[in-house]
Amino acid sequence: MMLLSVLQANAVVLDVEANLRTIDDAAGRAARAGAALLLTPELFPVGYAPLRLHSEFDPAQLPAIRARLAGIARRNGIALVYSLPARAAGGNEADQAGPWHISATLVDAGGVEVLNYAKVHLFGAEEHRAFAAAAEPPAVVDFNGIRTSLLICYDIEFPEAARAAATRGAELLLVPTALSAGFEEVPQVLVRARALESQLHVAYANHCGREDAYMFLGGSVVAGPDGSLLAEAGEQAELLFAEVGTDSVRAARDEVPYLQDRRPELYRVWDGQA
Numbered sequence: 001m002m003l004l005s006v007l008q009a010n011a012v013v014l015d016v017e018a019n020l021r022t023i024d025d026a027a028g029r030a031a032r033a034g035a036a037l038l039l040t041p042e043l044f045p046v047g048y049a050p051l052r053l054h055s056e057f058d059p060a061q062l063p064a065i066r067a068r069l070a071g072i073a074r075r076n077g078i079a080l081v082y083s084l085p086a087r088a089a090g091g092n093e094a095d096q097a098g099p100w101h102i103s104a105t106l107v108d109a110g111g112v113e114v115l116n117y118a119k120v121h122l123f124g125a126e127e128h129r130a131f132a133a134a135a136e137p138p139a140v141v142d143f144n145g146i147r148t149s150l151l152i153c154y155d156i157e158f159p160e161a162a163r164a165a166a167t168r169g170a171e172l173l174l175v176p177t178a179l180s181a182g183f184e185e186v187p188q189v190l191v192r193a194r195a196l197e198s199q200l201h202v203a204y205a206n207h208c209g210r211e212d213a214y215m216f217l218g219g220s221v222v223a224g225p226d227g228s229l230l231a232e233a234g235e236q237a238e239l240l241f242a243e244v245g246t247d248s249v250r251a252a253r254d255e256v257p258y259l260q261d262r263r264p265e266l267y268r269v270w271d272g273q274a
Contacts, residue, residue: 173203
């Protein structure tokens with residue numbers, strides 16, 4: 001079993017110092033509580049404001065921000081998932097031109113990057129104007145004995161994305177998000193459904209409060225492989241904790257073998273006939 005923590009908080013758009021202080025404080029509190037990992041919301045170090053990031057953020061800051069986030073993990077002795085803009089493959093992060101993705105990174109307690117992911121499903125006109133959709137499937141790594149993967153925000157609303165992680169062996173899916181108020185059904189229905197149908201843990205970390213033009217829902221959750229809620233936040237800043245492990249994943253998959261009973265070759269025929 002592993003204790004994980006989920007940060008729900010209000011970021012300040014383009015105030016990296018304030019946002020890193022929030023992450024550092026949460027990492028310290030989570031580590032003192034015995035958590036092995038802290039999951040933070042989508043684009044939290046820079047704040048969620050796609051068009052302002054596109055026009056005002058200096059990408060030359062990114063290597064230093066990543067180094068400071070790695071330092072937060074090392075100093076507090078806790079693994080960390082953070083989300084930042086990232087230059088598309090083959091590009092230079094100091095170069096504003098060319099396509100940019102929304103990314104998520106898992107660093108271990110020593111600050112070493114062990115997993116990266118770029119958002120595949122962009123939401124809304126602003127994200128589509130500011131970023132490019134990625135195409136690589138979610139990778140899976142062994143983290144503290146648990147097969148772990150990443151998605152970002154809107155990705156989890158597509159069963160295909162979570163299933164792609166599950167069929168690659170994922171038992172824990174970590175999801176930084178930036179979900180606006182008025183979409184309560186996403187954490188309460190869709191995140192739990194993704195956990196149940198792919199029989200894995202899903203941790204979903206959201207912003208709260210107002211950031212520029214956005215009013216965020218809060219409502220961060222951790223769902224178990226039976227669809228149950230292991231932890232749930234309200235509308236305010238909060239640090240959630242939940243125990244996750246492999247036994248409950250194996251038990252769920254043994255009881256109802258969804259992954260084993262899939263018929264992907266048939267689904268491909270159906271797609272071709274649509």
